C-alpha cells in the first residue's frame with residue numbers, strides 16, 4: 332500500500348492531509364512517511380530471513396535523525412561515508428558494532444574517530460588506505476576491522492554518474508588485484524580482516540548484475556580462504572532501484588531469493604547497504620506555484636522549490652512524478668516545472684503533462700525521500716527547507732527550516748575590508 336494517496340481530491344501522507352502540513356510548517360517542505368520506512372525496511376530484512384545478515388542502511392540517502400532512528404529501532408546497522416555521517420548515526424543511537432564505513436577518501440581524523448567509536452569495519456577502497464588505517468590503528472593501540480571493497484567490473488546498467496563497479500570507476504580495488512591486497516593486509520599487524528565488500532551502483536532495475544558480481548566475488552573468496560584468512564562477512568552494498576516512473580525493479584523478495592541462492596553455501600554473514608530502496612518512495616517534496624508563464628515555445632510553472640532543494644532532475648535528468656496536492660478540474664497542461672534558481676538547469680520536471688496549476692496551488696514531487704534533502708544546498712543563499720515525519724494521523728517537524736540568519740553563521744567579515 333502506498334502511504335501517499337488521495338482521499339477525495341486531497342493528497343494525504345498516511346492519515347494527514349498534505350495541505351495541513353504545509354499550512355502549519357510552510358513551503359517548500361520534505362514529508363516522510365514512517366509507515367513506509369518501516370514497511371520497506373522489513374521487506375528488505377525479510378528477504379534474507381534464511382541467512383545471517385545485517386541491513387546497514389546507507390545514511391547518504393537520507394540522514395535525518397528520525398529516519399535513522401526508525402531503522403535503528405528495527406535492528407538496522409548503518410553504512411557511512413564520512414565522519415559527519417558517523418556522528419549522525421551515533422546521535423541516532425546506532426550500535427557501533429553494526430557500522431560499516433565506505434568511501435574512497437577517508438581522512439586521518441575520520442579514521443581515528445571511527446576507531447575510537449569501535450565500528451565493525453572499514454570497507455577499504457585503495458592500497459594506500461590499507462596502510463593508512465594500519466598505521467593509525469597502531470598509533471591508537473587498536474585493531475581495525477576491514478573488508479576490501481572489490482571492484483568486480485560489472486555493468487549495473489544504470490546512470491553513468493551512479494555506476495560504481497566498472498573497472499574505470501574510482502571505487503574499490505580491481506578484482507584482479509584484490510587477492511594480492513588481502514595478502515598485504517594479512518601481514519599488517521593492526522588490521523583484522525573480516526570480509527569482502529562490493530557495491531556496483533545505484534538504482535539497479537535488474538538482479539542479474541548483482542548475481543554476476545557475486546559469482547566473481549566467490550572466486551575471490553575461495554582464494555582468500557586458501558591464504559588461511561578466516562572471512563566472516565560478505566558486504567554486497569546497496570543499489571536496488573525503485574519505481575520513479577515506468578521502471579520495473581525487482582521486489583526485495585526477488586532480490587533476496589536470487590542472492591540467497593548464490594550465497595547460502597558460503598557460510599558468511601551477509602551485509603546489505605540499501606539506501607534508496609528504503610527511503611526513496613517514503614518521501615515527497617511539496618512546493619507552491621508562484622507564477623505561471625505561457626510562452627510561445629513553452630509553458631512554465633514556477634514553484635518555490637528549486638534545484639538547490641531537489642538536485643536530481645538537474646544533475647541526472649531524473650524523473651519525479653508531479654501531483655497536485657489538491658486535485659482541480661482545470662485540465663492539464665504540458666509545461667516545465669521550474670524553480671527560482673538562476674540556472675536553466677533548474678527544473679524539477681521537463682515537458683511534462685501536469686495539472687493546470689494556478690498561483691498558490693501546492694505541487695508534490697514524488698519519490699523524493701532518497702538523495703533529496705541530503706543533496707540540497709544553500710545555492711542562491713536559499714535556506715534549507717524543513718523536514719516532517721508523518722506517523723498515522725500525527726506529524727512532527729524533524730528538522731526545522733533554516734532561517735536566512737543561519738546562512739551567515741560562522742562567517743566573518745575580514746577586518747581589512749573595513
Ligand SMILES: Cc1ncc(COP(=O)(O)O)c(C=O)c1O
Nearest residue numbers: 389433533569570604605606607
Ligand atoms: C558504498 C555504497 N553503499 C551503499 C550505497 C547506497 O546505494 P543505494 O541508495 O542505491 O541503495 C551507495 C550509493 O550508491 C554506496 O556508494
Ligand SMILES: N[C@@H](CCCC[NH3+])C(=O)O
Nearest residue numbers: 391493533534643701702
Ligand atoms: N545521488 C544519486 C545516488 C548516489 C549513490 C551514491 N553512491 C541519486 O540521486 O540517484
